[in-house]
Amino acid sequence: MYMGPSDGGQLMKNSNFKSSTNNEYIENQGFRTILHCDANSFFASCETTLHPEYASVPMAVCGSAEDRHGIVLAKNELAKKYNIRTAETVWEAKKKCPDLLVVSPTYGLYGEMSKKMNRIFYDYTDLVEPFGIDESWLDVTGSSKLFGNGHNIADSIRKRIENELGITISVGVSFNKVFAKLGSDLKKPNATSVIPPERFASIVWPLPVTELLFVGNSTAKALGRIGIRTIGDLACCDRNAIKNALGKNGIMLREFALGHDYAEVTPFGYEPEPKSVSNGMTFRYNLVTPEDVSFAITYLSMSVAERLRKHGLCCKNVAVAIRSPDQSTINRSAMLSHPTCLWKEISDTALSLVRANHQPDKEIYSVSVHAEKLTRENEILYQQNFFSEEWEEKYRKLHSLESAVDSIRDKFGKNAIGIASSINNRLI
Ligand SMILES: [Mg+2]
Structure with missing residues (x-):
């Protein structure tokens, strides 16, 4: 049992974490069941x-x-x-x-194994959120009728991973993501640890504060300076004291320690729509010749365009950042005549920006290509009536060609298909 600060029990009663949430689902249905699955070694x-x-x-x-x-x-x-x-x-x-x-x-x-692991998780819930290559959170609240309680599901997933993939995982089962993550560290290898809502304080509070998600060495030191060593110390500390020591971050960590973490498990494959897409690179050698520059810009533009298409986005602006060996940087951007997600159009614009703003006899240390002012691709294709049919046909053809390249790279890897000049290029 937790033997920390004497007001701990009272604080826990007062914290009333069930009603202090806005999430109606939790209020109506009780606690969520979250698993954190972490592969061992x-x-x-x-x-x-x-x-x-x-x-x-x-x-x-x-x-x-x-x-x-x-x-x-x-x-x-x-x-x-x-x-x-x-x-x-x-x-x-x-x-x-x-x-x-x-x-x-x-x-x-490792990437292949990670995919296989997540595919198994996906058999139990569609709410799977990978966290790095070998960890994922699963929200199995809605899966209990089919597969049993959190503990049963965790054990069944562990057995499947062991039998089907030949590796082992440790699973934490709790009512929020932070404690589920902490739980997967409690017993290793190949074990399930449950941190239930009614007993979380006795399990979690005696542990060193570094066991809590987001508490790294420097945070732990700052907490140590105000006498906080265990998660229980953090839960029971004065709100203003932690605010003064660590600001908003401190308040958040204290909430975590109290079990007030309502973050949702973000579904598998979900990626927030980007505001801009860019790719920059310091190549193995400085860019010297016009061919070097052209290769670099093409290489970067291809990955920018691929990511735009993946999100179903087009850009209205293209920008470049050109860094010289003396580390001075030139930033330039240009508006396109029409929104695009084609690498040829992005790379032509980026290249003319570089040519117009960089002396050809000076070497380039690194360069980046940015697609900005993003808009949804399906919107622009509807609104493009003012362009000629000829233009639209050409755009569609190039688009299907580049999308075909995307799917080949998706299926067979990044190096399966690319520009001819990247073969044995000394720059990459
Ligand atoms: Mg691991």
Whole structure:
């Protein structure tokens, strides 16, 4: 039982978190059931599905020396026994465990496994919100008639992931996202932890405040300075004291500690509509020749156009930011004669902006292309009557061509199809 500040119990009674929400659903139906599913040692477990022999030795997946300076990205259970930590160098890890098997990451494998995992979650609810590559929140409030209570659903998902994918997950079950996330950390690997509304204080409040979502090291230090060390301390602290120390953020964290988190699980695949779409890149070499510049702008414009089409958007403005090796930057933008989501039109405009505003004999350190003043594509196609039929036909043809390219890249990967000049280009 929580043995923290003496006013804790009273505060909890007064907090009345059931009626202080605006969410009618919660008021009418009782508490929501939220799951947070978190894969255990994800990269290491994925590698072990390809090489079962890795399971019997201490093993860590590490970025290559050039790539991430030989940092530990994930380690298996046996390596954990040697106190090997994520983000330490291979050199440090090897000092602790000379026999450590160091494995390079298999690109593509983790994304695939992540998709498979989310597909299983999706069998239980359409309210699935991925949080990083190996974690997702699920709102299973409406699924209980079919699949049982939160605990049952969590256990059934764990078994399926283990049997079908060969990896394990830990699941937190609670009435809000923050406590569900905290729950998935309580028992590992391959376990379910339930934090029910009537007992959350005794489970959550004794824990160090760093266990709470969004409390990183610097926040924890700031909280420590006003004597807050546990989540219970945070829940029971004076509202003004926390406001003075951490502002709005502090108030929010205190609400979380009290169980007042009403954030919804945002459905799978949901992405808020962007206000602008841009892509910038520092290439491997400075851009020197006109061909370099043309390649860079085309390369960036293609991904900008692809993202516009994905959201069903067109841009009315194109802007570029050109950075010189001395780090001075020129920003320029131009209005298009008509809204577009075609890379050729975006890249032609961006290129003429660069040519008009940058001396050809000067090198370019980095460049970015921005699509701005966005509008919905279906609206413009209805309103384009004032353009000639000829124009519209050409636009539609190019559009279907570029959309076909999008679907090939979606299906077979970004490198399946692209511009010919990107093959063996020294810039990327
Ligand atoms: Mg994980």
